[in-house]
Amino acid sequence: MVRLYLAILFSVLAAMILSWIKPCYQPRNMMMLLPLFTAVMACGLCLFRRPGVIAASVVLAFMLHASYSVFATGAGHHDYRGAVAEVGGEIQPGDTIVFYASYIDKPWEYYAGKRDDIVKVKIGRGQPVPRGLTPALGGTTFAVYANTNDYMRVDSALRKRGFTFIGAKEFNGITVVKYGSQE
Numbered sequence: 394m395v396r397l398y399l400a401i402l403f404s405v406l407a408a409m410i411l412s413w414i415k416p417c418y419q420p421r422n423m424m425m426l427l428p429l430f431t432a433v434m435a436c437g438l439c440l441f442r443r444p445g446v447i448a449a450s451v452v453l454a455f456m457l458h459a460s461y462s463v464f465a466t467g468a469g470h471h472d473y474r475g476a477v478a479e480v481g482g483e484i485q486p487g488d489t490i491v492f493y494a495s496y497i498d499k500p501w502e503y504y505a506g507k508r509d510d511i512v513k514v515k516i517g518r519g520q521p522v523p524r525g526l527t528p529a530l531g532g533t534t535f536a537v538y539a540n541t542n543d544y545m546r547v548d549s550a551l552r553k554r555g556f557t558f559i560g561a562k563e564f565n566g567i568t569v570v571k572y573g574s575q576e
Contacts (some may be wrong), residue, residue: 486510528574
């Protein structure tokens with residue numbers, strides 16, 4: 394039982410420490426393990442009657458509670474609904490939407506509905522902009538970013554390819570940038 398407790402504790406702490414280098418710990422992915430982790434911690438507290446172990450367990454419990462509070466209250470949630478409500482009406486048939494972070498097309502489609510009259514391009518985070526992506530004459534391109542840090546790198550790549558910056562809006566973690574074509 395002691396080894397199981399230490400293995401679980403080590404794996405959670407290792408994920409949290411590694412996430413400082415490269416994000417891999419997501420509170421929403423760990424929520425289902427919280428009851429098991431709490432039970433194992435309680436067993437561990439019964440086995441170890443040392444003040445240091447109890448103090449570390451209490452600190453870890455507060456950290457998990459803080460992660461849960463951020464997840465449960467909606468702080469840090471991306472505002473796809475607001476982005477679609479604001480920008481969705483501007484998207485016309487034949488326009489292009491570039492999703493930078495390939496996973497963000499699903500929540501976008503959930504709020505915007507599935508549309509077959511627009512071109513959708515998904516680019517994985519850290520991937521280069523596809524060479525075939527060029528502005529359509531007279532068309533508009535919307536780039537949707539889940540992380541503002543990605544915006545600067547991709548924006549410069551799009552501008553080099555002839556995309557003209559029109560404007561950008563931020564929606565609590567979602568950035569939508571509107572581009573036109575150089576005519």
